[in-house]
Amino acid sequence: MPPASTKHVPNPPFRIAVLLLGLAAATATRAAPLPAYPTTDPGPSAASWYTDRYAPSSFANAGTLYGRNDALALAISTADGATGRPPAYSSAFYNTQGRKIDVGLAPPVSWIASLYVPAAWATTNAGDSALSRRSDLWATLEDATSAPTYYPIIGYTNADATTGFGGTPRFRVFDGTGAWNDLAHPVTFDAWNDLCVTWTGTALEYRIGATLVFTDTHADIALGASIGDAMLQAYNWGSDYAAHWSWVAAGPGTCARLRADFAPPAPLAPAKPVPAGPLGAIGGAIAIALAALRRRRA
Numbered sequence: 001m002p003p004a005s006t007k008h009v010p011n012p013p014f015r016i017a018v019l020l021l022g023l024a025a026a027t028a029t030r031a032a033p034l035p036a037y038p039t040t041d042p043g044p045s046a047a048s049w050y051t052d053r054y055a056p057s058s059f060a061n062a063g064t065l066y067g068r069n070d071a072l073a074l075a076i077s078t079a080d081g082a083t084g085r086p087p088a089y090s091s092a093f094y095n096t097q098g099r100k101i102d103v104g105l106a107p108p109v110s111w112i113a114s115l116y117v118p119a120a121w122a123t124t125n126a127g128d129s130a131l132s133r134r135s136d137l138w139a140t141l142e143d144a145t146s147a148p149t150y151y152p153i154i155g156y157t158n159a160d161a162t163t164g165f166g167g168t169p170r171f172r173v174f175d176g177t178g179a180w181n182d183l184a185h186p187v188t189f190d191a192w193n194d195l196c197v198t199w200t201g202t203a204l205e206y207r208i209g210a211t212l213v214f215t216d217t218h219a220d221i222a223l224g225a226s227i228g229d230a231m232l233q234a235y236n237w238g239s240d241y242a243a244h245w246s247w248v249a250a251g252p253g254t255c256a257r258l259r260a261d262f263a264p265p266a267p268l269a270p271a272k273p274v275p276a277g278p279l280g281a282i283g284g285a286i287a288i289a290l291a292a293l294r295r296r297r298a
Contacts, residue, residue, distance in 0.1 A: 031110075031251020031261045034101055034230065036070040037061050044229075049099035052138075052231050054080065054089055056097040058242075059232075066116050068192065068246040074098065074135065074234050081238040098233030100138070103250045106226045107201035111250040112258045113137045113232065114192040115156055115243065117169075122189050124158050126166035132159035135243035137195050138231035141224030149223040150176060152204050152216070154195050155233075156187065164237060171195075173206050176218030185213045192246060196255035199227060207255045 035047060039059055043050025049059060057077035065071035076097060082090055103111070121133045136155025140148050153174035160167035161180060171183040171193075185208045187193065198205040202222045206214040230250055234243045247262050 031249050031253075031258050033070070033247075033249045033262075034103075036248065037072050037099075039099060043100070044102050046102040046104065049101045049232075052096075052098050052100045052233065054085065054094040054097045055099070056080070056234060057240075059099050062244065065244055065246070066192065068114070070246065071116075072232065072245040072248065073242050074232055074245065075242045076234050076236050076240065078238060078240055081236050095236045096233050097236055098138075098231055100140075100229040100231035102229050103139075103227050105250060105252065107199045107224075108254070109227055109250065109252055110196055110198040110255045110258050111137070111139055111227065111230050112194065112196040112247055112255060112262075113230075113245050113249075114194045114247040115245055116192050117156055117187055117189050119189045121156070121158055122169050122187075124166055124169075129159065129163070129165035129237045130239035132165050132167070132235075132237045133157065133241060133243075134159055134235035134237075135245075136233045137197070138233055139197065140228040140231075141199065141221065142226055142228035143223055144225045146228060148228070150204075150218070150220050152197050152199070152206075154197060154206050154214075156193070157235075159235075159237070171208060171213070173214045173216070175216050176220050181214060183208070183213050185211060194247065194259070196258060198255050199224070205255075210256065210259070 035049070037059060038048040039050065040048035041051050041055070056074050057080055058073060058075035060073055062071045062073040078084070080097060082092065082095065085094060115135055125131045134155065134157040136153050139152045141150040141152070143149050151174065154171065156171055158167050158169040159165055169187050171185055171187060173181045173183065175181060194209050196207045202217065204216040204221055205212060227250065232245055232248070249258055249262065251258055251261070
């Protein structure tokens with residue numbers, strides 16, 4: 001005869017109560033948006049964005065823009081080009097201009113941000129790098145001593161990788177070999193393009209919308225213990241422009257989880273009031289489930 005435990009079925013009301021309590025616990029761990037968008041210098045800071053490499057001309061909350069709240073305007077200025085910066089910052093390294101914020105989350109973790117790509121970024125003059133545009137979502141993976149181990153990057157550019165102008169508009173990913181990988185996924189112009197990265201602990205999964213577009217399994221990815229910070233960057237080609245971002249957040253779990261947190265589906269019908277019970281709202285929900293079960297047995 002098999003052990004009695006293999007035949008035992010828990011009381012259905014108990015199972016319902018456990019399910020509802022588990023759902024409440026899961027809801028409590030939702031991802032939170034990153035601050036929008038206070039700045040401070042010098043860093044580090046988990047409450048404000050601080051300079052990475054060189055500060056952009058402006059990094060400010062633009063309010064509601066293109067249908068989304070708390071949009072970021074990351075402005076690049078001709079005055080901060082290579083010839084306008086102090087001599088110590090004149091190299092091309094400081095053409096990358098942006099800010100970062102400390103995150104400190106262990107894998108599995110995802111971070112998300114949406115870039116608005118205007119139609120004006122779809123075409124370039126093949127002889128004028130001042131018409132080139134580039135903006136990226138970066139992060140830093142760190143080991144247990146807070147030393148950087150890897151730099152995941154996904155972003156948009158319309159510049160040629162060699163000449164700096166006349167490139168094909170595209171998304172791309174930077175990997176651990178130091179190479180940029182152009183993505184076949186199309187750019188949607190005059191629209192928000194949702195970019196998200198999931199770090200499983202041993203791999204980096206890059207998504208645009210819900211589509212997996214690149215997976216990086218470089219050995220150094222597993223050296224990290226946490227995501228130290230998230231960054232929003234743009235590149236100074238020697239002209240004035242602004243990159244607009246929204247939905248900037250980081251949290252445990254998958255990109256689908258983060259997207260659901262920011263854009264939950266509309267309810268199919270108005271929610272009914274939940275009566276109070278010994279456990280408040282949760283107790284009321286359990287009471288409803290038990291009442292339904294009793295009606296079914298009657």
